[in-house]
Amino acid sequence: MSIQIDKNADILTPPLTPTGTGNQLSRSPSPSRPQTSPAQNLLRLQTILQNLPTDLLKHTHLSRVRREDPNLFFSALNDNLIGLAPIVYTPTVGEACQKYSQVYSGPEGLYLSIDDKHRIPELLAEFAQTLKNPPQILVVTDGSRILGLGDLGIGGMGISVGKLNLYVAGGGINPHGCLPVVLDMGTNNETIRNDPLYIGLRRPRVGIQEATELMDAFMEAAASAFPAAVIQHEDFYSEAAFDFLDKYKGKYRMFNDDIEGTGSVILAGFFAAAKQASEASGKPLKDHKVVFLGGGSAAVGVAREMMNFFKMQGLTEDEARERFWLIDTKGLITSTRSDVVSGKVAAHKRYFIRSDTNGVEYPSLASVIEYVKPTALVGLSTTFGAFGEDAVRRMAELNEAPIIFPLSNPTSKCELAFSDALDWTDGRVLFASGSPYDSIHRDGRLREPGQGNNFLVFPGIGFGALQSGAKRITDGMITASAIALSEALTQEEKKMGLLYPRLERIREVSANVAAGVVKAAQDEGVDTNEELRGLDHAALVEKMRKAQWWP
Numbered sequence: 001m002s003i004q005i006d007k008n009a010d011i012l013t014p015p016l017t018p019t020g021t022g023n024q025l026s027r028s029p030s031p032s033r034p035q036t037s038p039a040q041n042l043l044r045l046q047t048i049l050q051n052l053p054t055d056l057l058k059h060t061h062l063s064r065v066r067r068e069d070p071n072l073f074f075s076a077l078n079d080n081l082i083g084l085a086p087i088v089y090t091p092t093v094g095e096a097c098q099k100y101s102q103v104y105s106g107p108e109g110l111y112l113s114i115d116d117k118h119r120i121p122e123l124l125a126e127f128a129q130t131l132k133n134p135p136q137i138l139v140v141t142d143g144s145r146i147l148g149l150g151d152l153g154i155g156g157m158g159i160s161v162g163k164l165n166l167y168v169a170g171g172g173i174n175p176h177g178c179l180p181v182v183l184d185m186g187t188n189n190e191t192i193r194n195d196p197l198y199i200g201l202r203r204p205r206v207g208i209q210e211a212t213e214l215m216d217a218f219m220e221a222a223a224s225a226f227p228a229a230v231i232q233h234e235d236f237y238s239e240a241a242f243d244f245l246d247k248y249k250g251k252y253r254m255f256n257d258d259i260e261g262t263g264s265v266i267l268a269g270f271f272a273a274a275k276q277a278s279e280a281s282g283k284p285l286k287d288h289k290v291v292f293l294g295g296g297s298a299a300v301g302v303a304r305e306m307m308n309f310f311k312m313q314g315l316t317e318d319e320a321r322e323r324f325w326l327i328d329t330k331g332l333i334t335s336t337r338s339d340v341v342s343g344k345v346a347a348h349k350r351y352f353i354r355s356d357t358n359g360v361e362y363p364s365l366a367s368v369i370e371y372v373k374p375t376a377l378v379g380l381s382t383t384f385g386a387f388g389e390d391a392v393r394r395m396a397e398l399n400e401a402p403i404i405f406p407l408s409n410p411t412s413k414c415e416l417a418f419s420d421a422l423d424w425t426d427g428r429v430l431f432a433s434g435s436p437y438d439s440i441h442r443d444g445r446l447r448e449p450g451q452g453n454n455f456l457v458f459p460g461i462g463f464g465a466l467q468s469g470a471k472r473i474t475d476g477m478i479t480a481s482a483i484a485l486s487e488a489l490t491q492e493e494k495k496m497g498l499l500y501p502r503l504e505r506i507r508e509v510s511a512n513v514a515a516g517v518v519k520a521a522q523d524e525g526v527d528t529n530e531e532l533r534g535l536d537h538a539a540l541v542e543k544m545r546k547a548q549w550w551p
């Protein structure tokens, strides 16, 4: 398959109208068309959504609305983000990616094929000419690890679109500056490959060498065609994710959302949770012990970023690393495990290998909990229900306020449901999941689950990088995004014991995150926007708020 360019829908939304407002609502009404007001359109859309029987149908209907009338789509999202985020994003976006070819109704972004790897610059230059506005944010995936659902091939386009929906709704990026991209490198998922409706390449996924050739060409051509844009890498399988991040981070204005965005959001939630847990136990913050179920891009990215928590408590790097225990399908990652001894263990796991287990192996979560006696459990294992009743009850015996973050997406892959977490810990759990759960009334009190999902930071990271004109997205900018998110909690939210700010305030929170990112870019000397220099946090937040796009 070659590049697909739809000149009317080549970017998340249709092109701008001649009046430059980019939406249908502002067009002069045609005498032959019935009149309808924006308020009526919004009410009509809400009514239609209420009457559609499944979340997938709501998702596909909303996708169509976004392409036809972005102003209406983003009005609806802003009006009810809590209700619609689970439809346009996780969990429903997972099903939409799985069934992408079955419900496909037209191009939503840029589809590039491995077959075209030798003419990527030419294709991107041609594509750039069709755009009325240069893209500001590109979200690119190869579809190889979509949420916890595995290789979905070209269906990965759905996740690029979903992320950009939240860039607009949550971060205030102009939708006409959003470009979703999927790189079609084949797929190892035989079910979708054999589906007669599949619209991607019907062949096994290419190896890492060929994938890197396409990525090299894409990164170079995208940075050249859209020099001001931020490029977000999304849902690459873990080995590729780390390889690409290491290779491009120092060269292009890019970041990896699963490694760095997730690292940031979980560091922020852990600041709040560890403080509450230590207040309950009387134990120092530096004594927290964190067990991860999972050793992929998300787990290693989060553990790496959470090292900053312990360094801030005065620990050295080696001491901070000692606070983490990572479990993968073969058990606790130890220096004596056979794949480690033979050198076969994936490179990204090596940093967290435990070499203090005296030759004893810990093959299961239960055995690691007994050995470590952790204060926190983090799930990034793609395994539904992996935090079972015994493990959770044991965490509640060991801790006054156990920290349990089942973060795998979508809900069908989540390690622990919120209701079970409350039941099995007598309500003492400090909880955050990757996909949303409803609040629960318990013991006369409303318990609100945290949503530890990178959507709380990536819009601010991208927006801050854009506004500061950052040449690169540094580690310091990522950590600053986490600190800004944790500091965005209001007194009332803290009093309620929340780990994250409420979603209703996402625009304000994203402006705070972006301001933190801008300041870090300035401190690290990678910013180019001189106008923002010398401003304090409040003034930067004000600048970010004013720069946000509204429907």
Ligand SMILES: NC(=O)C1=CN([C@@H]2O[C@H](COP(=O)(O)OP(=O)(O)OC[C@H]3O[C@@H](n4cnc5c(N)ncnc54)[C@H](O)[C@@H]3O)[C@@H](O)[C@H]2O)C=CC1
Binding pocket: 145, 146, 147, 148, 149, 237, 238, 257, 258, 262, 265, 293, 294, 295, 296, 297, 298, 299, 327, 328, 329, 330, 380, 381, 382, 383, 386, 407, 408, 409, 410, 413, 433, 434, 435, 452, 453, 454, 455
């Ligand atoms: N909440 C959030 O914001 C985010 C959540 N995630 C979620 O994290 C999950 C993992 O993503 P990646 O690390 O990129 O995937 P991955 O597939 O590379 O990693 C999964 C890891 O879990 C391990 N694993 C699988 N089953 C296991 C089991 N039963 N017991 C112990 N370990 C097991 C595997 O060995 C592997 O190390 C996905 O579900 C994804 O949706 C990813 C990014 C952000």
Ligand SMILES: CC(=O)C(=O)O
Binding pocket: 146, 147, 148, 235, 257, 258, 408, 409, 434, 453, 454, 455
């Ligand atoms: C949230 C996200 O980025 C993921 O689950 O992959």
Ligand SMILES: [Mg+2]
Binding pocket: 147, 234, 235, 257, 258
């Ligand atoms: Mg992701």
